[in-house]
Amino acid sequence: MSLSTVLSDHPIASSTFALVGAVFVLSHALSFVKLVSQLVLVKGKSLKSYGAGKGAWAAITGPTGDIGTAFAHQIAKAGFNVVLIGRNPTKLGEIAEQLKSKYKVQTKEVVIDLGKPTPEAFEELRSMGREIEINVLVNNAGVSHEMPVYFSETEDEELLSILEVNTKSTLLITKALLPPMLARKNGLILTIGSFSALVPSAMLATYTGAKAFLERWSQALGEETKEFGVDVRLVLPYFVVSNMSKIRRPSLLIPTAPAFVRATLASIGQARGAAGRPYTSTPYWSHAVFDWAMGTFGLGGQFAISKGLAMHKDIRRRALAKKARLAKSQ
Ligand SMILES: NC(=O)c1ccc[n+]([C@@H]2O[C@H](COP(=O)([O-])OP(=O)(O)OC[C@H]3O[C@@H](n4cnc5c(N)ncnc54)[C@H](OP(=O)(O)O)[C@@H]3O)[C@@H](O)[C@H]2O)c1
Numbered sequence: 001m002s003l004s005t006v007l008s009d010h011p012i013a014s015s016t017f018a019l020v021g022a023v024f025v026l027s028h029a030l031s032f033v034k035l036v037s038q039l040v041l042v043k044g045k046s047l048k049s050y051g052a053g054k055g056a057w058a059a060i061t062g063p064t065g066d067i068g069t070a071f072a073h074q075i076a077k078a079g080f081n082v083v084l085i086g087r088n089p090t091k092l093g094e095i096a097e098q099l100k101s102k103y104k105v106q107t108k109e110v111v112i113d114l115g116k117p118t119p120e121a122f123e124e125l126r127s128m129g130r131e132i133e134i135n136v137l138v139n140n141a142g143v144s145h146e147m148p149v150y151f152s153e154t155e156d157e158e159l160l161s162i163l164e165v166n167t168k169s170t171l172l173i174t175k176a177l178l179p180p181m182l183a184r185k186n187g188l189i190l191t192i193g194s195f196s197a198l199v200p201s202a203m204l205a206t207y208t209g210a211k212a213f214l215e216r217w218s219q220a221l222g223e224e225t226k227e228f229g230v231d232v233r234l235v236l237p238y239f240v241v242s243n244m245s246k247i248r249r250p251s252l253l254i255p256t257a258p259a260f261v262r263a264t265l266a267s268i269g270q271a272r273g274a275a276g277r278p279y280t281s282t283p284y285w286s287h288a289v290f291d292w293a294m295g296t297f298g299l300g301g302q303f304a305i306s307k308g309l310a311m312h313k314d315i316r317r318r319a320l321a322k323k324a325r326l327a328k329s330q
Contacts, residue, residue, distance in 0.1 A: 028296050031275050035292050039285050044267040045231070050135045050188050053079030057106075057134045059125075059177060060084060061114065061170075062141025064091040066242035067192065070261035071138050072099060078265070081106040083134060085125070085173065086141070087113040108132075114141050114169035115161045125176040133184070137177050139170045139191040139214075144244055147319040148203035148312035159206045166210035171217070178230065185229035188268065191218050193280075195238040198291070199304045203312035215280065222279030234280045235264055236273075238287040253286050260284050 008014070050056060058080040062068040068086075076082050076099040084092045089111050096107040108128065112121040128134070143165045145158060174189060181187025196204055197211035215234050222232035239245050239254045250256045255263070263283040273282030273291030282291040294300040 031296070032292065034275060035272060035288060038267065038270045038272050039288060042270070044265075045269040047075075047078045047080070047136075047265065047268070050186060051080070051133060055081070055133065056136070057081045057083055057108075057132050058136035058138065059134050059173075060138040060140060061173060062086060063095055064088055065140070065244065066257040067237070067240060067261060068138075068140045069095060070257040071140055073102075074258070074261050074265055075136065075138070076103040076105045079103075079105070080136060081108075081132075083108045083110060083128065083132075085110045085112060087111065087115075112169070114165045115143070116164070117169055117172070122172050122176045125173060129177045129180045133180075134177055135181060135184070135186050136188045137174060137190070139174065139189065141169070142166050142192060142194075142244070144207045145204055148316045150203060151205040154206060162206045162210055166207070167213050167217075170214065174221075178225070181230045182225065182228045187225070187230035189218075189221070189225075189230065189232045190235050190264065190268075191233070193218070193234045193236045195236060195287070195291075198236065198294070199300045199308060201312065202305060202309035203316065219277075219279045231269060232279055233268065236280065236282045236287065236291065237284065238290060240284075253290065255284050255286075 046052075048054075050058075058075045060068055060071050060075065060082065063072040063082075063084045064086045072082055072084065072095055082096075082099055082105060084095055084107060086092050086109075089109065092109040092111065096109055099105055099107050110121070110124060110128070112118075143162055145154065145162070149158075170191060174191075178187070178189070181189075191214050193215050194207070194211040196208045197215050200212075201208045218232055218234035225232055237260055239247055240260045241247050241250050241254060241256045245254075247254055250259070260283070263285065264281075267281060267283045270283075271277065271281055272285075273288030273295075274280040275292065276295065282288045294304070
């Protein structure tokens with residue numbers, strides 16, 4: 001019996017199938033229209049609403065890395081004074097000088113090794129948060145594995161440092177700076193996540209887990225602080241040209257750090273590719289389309305995880321060969 005005969009014999013069932021199909025297609029078409037409108041038409045919340053140009057401050061962790069430096073410059077250019085939080089005083093001083101001379105803003109530096117922080121460092125931030133109006137916090141500092149590695153072979157030191165820098169320090173810095181934002185009913189907390197939490201990255205398991213932690217934590221925090229006027233967003237990059245990604249040239253799917261940060265600051269409050277995932281945003285246009293397609297067509301499952309494992313095995317093989325060559329030449 002053909003399908004058309006079955007359907008004509010069961011008009012109620014066939015109408016139900018047609019209705020479900022139409023709703024499915026329509027809802028995905030609408031979410032695609034929303035994505036495109038956020039990418040090209042609708043602007044995100046203005047930085048002015050957090051006090052840009054009115055003497056307010058923004059604190060940025062990891063401002064010495066590629067994405068962090070781009071945040072520091074673009075946030076200073078928007079009119080915020082900047083608190084630079086990092087472990088290398090020389091590099092922090094150089095960035096502070098650039099911001100002061102280029103954008104005529106004030107800067108403060110807080111030296112913390114986020115892998116081995118002391119309670120005093122968080123206390124310094126807490127009292128700074130009481131003295132100056134820090135309305136924006138960018139939790140950007142992050143560290144990944146030196147190279148892809150099986151979890152069972154990961155050095156304890158590497159594993160613990162990934163957790164300390166990416167998660168524990170992020171929590172304690174946020175906790176130090178959040179209360180005055182809540183009291184003023186104004187604040188923005190951006191935390192940089194990763195696609196490796198969206199599609200779990202085998203052989204980067206600890207990094208994946210740490211970024212997944214940040215995602216769920218941001219979502220819970222965002223709901224808690226919304227009624228007190230503090231906006232929280234987990235910002236998702238796929239690859240970005242940087243020291244960490246070890247990618248030097250931009251391409252369609254891999255923006256430069258300044259391009260990624262421009263997209264982030266232009267789309268505050270928008271989900272873009274992360275539609276349906278609260279307090280989460282995929283700001284860069286090609287990442288957003290990729291994220292939307294993965295969510296819509298279910299592409300982020302077993303197939304993507306297996307492809308990632310194959311890719312990481314190959315990266316590890318080449319990284320070990322390079323390390324051996326370097327050791328031989330010394
Ligand atoms: N690039 C990508 O493709 C990509 C993709 C997904 C997510 N992300 C995320 O984006 C964020 C920025 O990464 P990036 O690509 O700009 O990497 P990056 O250039 O390597 O920058 C990392 C930043 O984190 C700081 N940091 C690392 N360990 C630290 C520690 N123990 N104490 C204090 N600061 C520490 C670094 O400081 P030093 O200068 O002192 O080393 C640097 O400022 C990270 O959270 C990363 O996980 C990046």
